[in-house]
Amino acid sequence: MKIALDAMGGDFAPEAAVAGAVLAAEQLAGKATIVLIGQEDAVRPFLQQHGAAAASLEFVPASQVIDMGEHPAKAFQQKQDSSIAVGYKMLLAGEVEAFCSAGNTGAMLVGAVFTVKNVPGVMRPAIANFLPKLHGGFGILMDVGANAECKPEMLEQFGELGSLYAQYVLGIAQPKVGLLNIGEEEGKGTPVIHAAHQLLKVNPHIQFVGNIEGRDLFNDKTDVVVCDGFTGNIVLKMAESIYDIMDEKSLHEPFFDMFNYETVGGSPILGINDNAIIGHGRSTPRAISNMLMQGYNMADSGIVDQIKATFKS
CATH class of the missing domain: 3.40.718.10 (Isopropylmalate Dehydrogenase)
Known part of the structure; x- marks a missing residue:
């Protein structure tokens, strides 16, 4: 299983995102892999700081960032190589089982609705x-x-x-x-x-x-x-x-x-065709780690399949 994290999302990104991913990777060893998405020049130095502890993390480059103050729909449409847009593309393609971000809440919602879309009936x-x-x-x-x-x-x-x-x-x-x-x-x-x-x-x-x-x-x-x-x-x-x-x-x-x-790290978006979680803008490494653990628990539970089955009936 792979859980994706927007490494550029949050007030303290990418430093807090990388540190939180390292904490979660320790807890998920043998169960899931954390995939960081972000600007390589910004993220790589923090990965290097963590040395061997970050060895299990995967990295996917994304050249753009949707800032907190940007208009969600407009920014998501115009920045298709942003960490949020790339994360949702990976989720849609089945390359990851959950996507987490402490970035722009509106952009996360727009991405959910226009990329992975609502469960039919919701x-x-x-x-x-x-x-x-x-x-x-x-x-x-x-x-x-x-x-x-x-x-x-x-x-x-x-x-x-x-x-x-x-x-x-x-x-x-x-x-x-x-x-x-x-x-x-x-x-x-x-x-x-x-x-x-x-x-x-x-x-x-x-x-x-x-x-x-x-x-x-x-x-x-x-x-x-x-x-x-x-x-x-x-x-x-x-x-x-x-x-x-x-x-x-x-x-x-x-x-x-x-x-x-x-303590819980983030808020799940329920009613879409996959697992997505929105974190607090001021997320610390602990919050990021708990958000990733929540993403793993959602994916492992099969909650989306249960929602689909309920609304289909």
Whole structure:
């Protein structure tokens, strides 16, 4: 198995990307090979710094970089030899089983939709993120930014996608799905939320437990929390701030340490025909390493095949 990494993506690339790839390669020895994609003059010196530890890494040149501030669709179209575009071409060709990047989030989404494309039947792919649970492990929150406004049918599909990921990647046998709302009562919320509730309630592919409130995000009431990308992104950034504040005050506790974005490393794009993960722009080597491990776990689980089979039926 091969897992590709955009070596030019992130605020500290390519140094952090190479260091993170070395860490992941140690953990994946005998299981998978890490493939770095980027500008050779920028990446090679850091590979040389790591010496023998980087010997197992493969390298594929890409002459261009999509910067964080560029327009995603325009940049992806015009920079076909960028590290992101080359990564998606390799994914489409089956040369790698997963592609990870801490680069331009919009370009990663554009590349996913226009290169490997949506699973047939999926209206819009979504970005998933992970919710630490008080009694251990993680739940799934989606969408966290790909779709700021959603139709009820999209929210229903997010419930299905999140449930499949929780089952096949996180190992939760019967994931509980909840709809994030301003109250637990069925009649609460906007017309879109009302309609989504009715669809989720009768969906045979999921175990729907009804509406949940913000106070239920981190308890065991649900394993999958469904919301639009606008709401989900606010929740995600708020959760990240909890760790940042506690770290600033030198307060550390195992549960709250799980709010550190480095712990999981990235957010999978669910609903596309292959495995792609978006990392945090300020990813450290630890975050990069965990993102690559997540890519391996996704590919190893066969989650995309499970999604295809579900939406085909």
